Amino acid sequence: MTDRKVRVRFAPSPTGPLHMGGVRTALFNYLFAKKHGGDFVLRIEDTDQTRYVPGAEDYIVESLNWCGLNPVEGPGIGGDFGPYRQSERKAVYKKYADQLIESGWAYYAFDTTEEIDALRKAAEANKETFSYGIATREKLNNSLSLSEEEVRQKIEAGENYVIRFKMPADEDVTEDDIIRGSVTFNTSKSLDDKVLFKSDGLPTYHLANVVDDHLMEISHVIRGEEWLPSMPLHVLLYRALGWEDTKPRFAHLPLILKPVGKGKLSKRDGDKLGFPVFPLEWTDPKTGDVSKGYREEGYFAEAFINMLALLGWNPGTEQEFFSMDELSDIFSLERVVKSGSRFDPEKAKWFNRHYFQEKSVEELAELFKPVLAEKGIESTDEKTLAVVAEIKERCEFVSELWEQSSYFFVAPTEYDAKTVKKRWKEDTSEKLSEIVAMFVTVETWKADSIKETFSAFMNEKEWGFGMIMNPLRLSLVGGNLGPDLFVICELLGKEESIKRINTAIEKIDI
Numbered sequence: 060m061t062d063r064k065v066r067v068r069f070a071p072s073p074t075g076p077l078h079m080g081g082v083r084t085a086l087f088n089y090l091f092a093k094k095h096g097g098d099f100v101l102r103i104e105d106t107d108q109t110r111y112v113p114g115a116e117d118y119i120v121e122s123l124n125w126c127g128l129n130p131v132e133g134p135g136i137g138g139d140f141g142p143y144r145q146s147e148r149k150a151v152y153k154k155y156a157d158q159l160i161e162s163g164w165a166y167y168a169f170d171t172t173e174e175i176d177a178l179r180k181a182a183e184a185n186k187e188t189f190s191y192g193i194a195t196r197e198k199l200n201n202s203l204s205l206s207e208e209e210v211r212q213k214i215e216a217g218e219n220y221v222i223r224f225k226m227p228a229d230e231d232v233t234e235d236d237i238i239r240g241s242v243t244f245n246t247s248k249s250l251d252d253k254v255l256f257k258s259d260g261l262p263t264y265h266l267a268n269v270v271d272d273h274l275m276e277i278s279h280v281i282r283g284e285e286w287l288p289s290m291p292l293h294v295l296l297y298r299a300l301g302w303e304d305t306k307p308r309f310a311h312l313p314l315i316l317k318p319v320g321k322g323k324l325s326k327r328d329g330d331k332l333g334f335p336v337f338p339l340e341w342t343d344p345k346t347g348d349v350s351k352g353y354r355e356e357g358y359f360a361e362a363f364i365n366m367l368a369l370l371g372w373n374p375g376t377e378q379e380f381f382s383m384d385e386l387s388d389i390f391s392l393e394r395v396v397k398s399g400s401r402f403d404p405e406k407a408k409w410f411n412r413h414y415f416q417e418k419s420v421e422e423l424a425e426l427f428k429p430v431l432a433e434k435g436i437e438s439t440d441e442k443t444l445a446v447v448a449e450i451k452e453r454c455e456f457v458s459e460l461w462e463q464s465s466y467f468f469v470a471p472t473e474y475d476a477k478t479v480k481k482r483w484k485e486d487t488s489e490k491l492s493e494i495v496a497m498f499v500t501v502e503t504w505k506a507d508s509i510k511e512t513f514s515a516f517m518n519e520k521e522w523g524f525g526m527i528m529n530p531l532r533l534s535l536v537g538g539n540l541g542p543d544l545f546v547i548c549e550l551l552g553k554e555e556s557i558k559r560i561n562t563a564i565e566k567i568d569i
């Protein structure tokens with residue numbers, strides 16, 4: 060790498076919620092910047108007003124924030140290269156479009172949408188595709204075919220025009236992509252004359268993107284594979300604008316594939332296949348449709364990030380768990396693969412389980428408290444901590460804490476029919492009444508002492524443990540679940556345990 064300061068940007072368009080692929084692009088940019096002591100910049104590319112979706116920019120910012128991918132420059136943050144919202148940079152671009160016209164790299168085109176549509180349809184009728192470019196432009200309504208005078212008159216008359224890039228004919232444009240190696244595109248074979256500037260006075264993505272990358276001194280453009288076909292145009296724009304010396308290096312990230320391994324993971328896949336594809340929940344402002352988010356589904360940001368980091372990148376070792384700091388230390392674009400990587404929703408859960416288990420009981424109890432409060436449950440800190448300690452091992456999400464522990468807080472109102480049928484015998488009620496009488500005599504209501512008294516009692520009675528333990532558990536928790544029975548008794552408290560056994564004796568009728 061040269062001595063140039065590493066400056067990378069994440070440049071989303073606020074056209075909807077950020078897809079997890081977009082978060083991965085942000086992550087790889089962020090890691091690359093950290094690794095090289097560089098700057099991670101957020102730039103909002105909102106020049107296409109027709110695709111603007113209210114709330115999308117806030118969503119992007121909140122997503123990055125949740126993931127811990129904090130830009131050092133961006134809208135609302137500031138920086139020396141602002142503004143960072145392209146709609147606020149309108150005044151910047153026109154001059155470069157004019158410069159391209161003057162140097163012969165671009166031209167005015169006056170063709171109306173209707174005229175272009177007609178050309179497209181005519182081509183389709185011949186089973187061809189219309190392309191505005193090298194082969195067709197001389198015959199169309201533009202400053203290449205019209206006289207200077209005609210062009211001047213049209214512009215003065217206020218006729219709508221766009222500015223198009225004049226693609227040089229039959230040139231092999233070769234560029235070195237850090238991930239893909241040398242990539243060559245032939246201008247005549249695959250490239251048309253893209254619109255750079257529109258009649259609404261705004262640049263298109265291509266011009267704005269290149270101009271801003273230059274002005275913001277971006278050293279590396281790291282973005283999704285879908286932008287690879289734009290690379291030759293961007294490379295030519297750097298040449299045309301005289302900026303070749305400071306042209307950034309490019310790295311196009313591989314696609315994230317559907318769980319079946321074929322096809323790009325799309326925004327719609329999540330709802331179809333039952334897992335989130337967005338970092339945060341998103342409510343479509345037009346339809347009100349809600350799409351799931353990793354955060355709301357109970358994933359930890361660390362798990363989400365860890366999972367994303369391994370989609371397309373690998374450390375070259377067997378290590379699978381990485382903190383953000385570790386990732387920043389070892390990340391390299393050279394270890395990003397070219398081929399698409401299959402997304403596995405089960406693996407995402409697996410990562411969450413790991414981070415869940417890594418949390419201390421105290422941290423998990425803090426996360427559990429609002430859940431309890433929402434359900435109107437009053438619990439002491441001591442009890443909440445003790446409950447979490449007991450069931451932590453069985454869970455991978457905070458939401459499961461309640462599923463696994465509700466009986467600690469709410470007495471069962473129903474009893475699992477199968478267990479009743481199998482375990483509740485004719486003399487069970489009678490025996491449990493004797494257990495209650497024995498429980499009354501236990502002085503220290505701690506799991507160990509309850510167990511001791513219970514065992515002595517059982518030995519004396521010569522009752523089989525199985526006969527009693529299962530109905531007892533059924534009475535206390537409503538089914539055949541939960542941790543050690545005596546721990547359950549301790550946490551429920553003496554009074555509540557006795558009450559629950561008596562209720563079961565009353566209610567279970569065989």
Ligand code: GLU
Pocket residue numbers: 070071072104264268281282283286
């Ligand atoms: N605005 C483009 C997007 O939405 C940015 C592509 C790029 O990084 O050049 O993805």
